[in-house]
């Protein structure tokens with residue numbers, strides 16, 4: 102597993118291809134491929150295809166300990182998202198969903214990123230950053246200038262490193278919950 106870490110630390114791959122066409126005109130972006138064992142090519146790629154296997158997504162969310170949500174509602178949320186980005190690890194023609202993020206948007210000014218997750222076995226190797234970089238790149242290409250998200254307290258630094266600021270000009274996020 103250390104290979105991936107070195108790869109992402111030492112190359113541009115974590116930022117994805119520089120050509121914007123790569124993310125707007127095709128459905129997937131190859132981040133890295135390498136020979137794991139003799140003759141066994143493995144690769145990691147981001148797919149923007151919204152045909153998500155909801156059970157694979159549930160498994161991924163379980164792996165990071167998120168509270169389960171009704172799968173029917175998850176489907177509605179995905180169907181109404183502006184963008185979904187899935188990260189796959191592929192080996193021997195088998196794919197594993199190892200990362201995910203989705204975006205809602207008014208398609209003009211604002212977008213909000215939700216459900217950012219990397220499988221624990223693949224964390225700490227630059228993949229979360231790569232997934233976020235591609236998502237932001239896509240939104241900027243769509244001319245959306247305000248990108249927001251809700252950060253759990255333990256990941257604030259992760260988002261800060263990506264350029265997100267908390268409470269810009271003192272603006273506070275506010276929530277309303279049913280009593």
Ligand SMILES: CC(C)(COP(=O)(O)OP(=O)(O)OC[C@H]1O[C@@H](n2cnc3c(N)ncnc32)[C@H](O)[C@@H]1OP(=O)(O)O)[C@@H](O)C(=O)NCCC(=O)NCCS
Pocket residue numbers: 165216217218219220223224225226227228229230231251252253255256257258259262
């Ligand atoms: C948060 C998460 C998506 C990060 O993904 P990742 O692939 O592990 O992150 P990366 O390896 O791309 O890290 C990129 C940088 O952020 C830092 N970073 C990663 N997770 C961090 C955290 N929790 N707190 C602070 N910094 C963090 C890394 O050290 C790295 O810094 P560097 O570039 O200086 O080396 C992943 O840990 C995760 O899925 N966590 C569980 C789900 C979750 O909490 N999601 C966020 C909900 S708001």
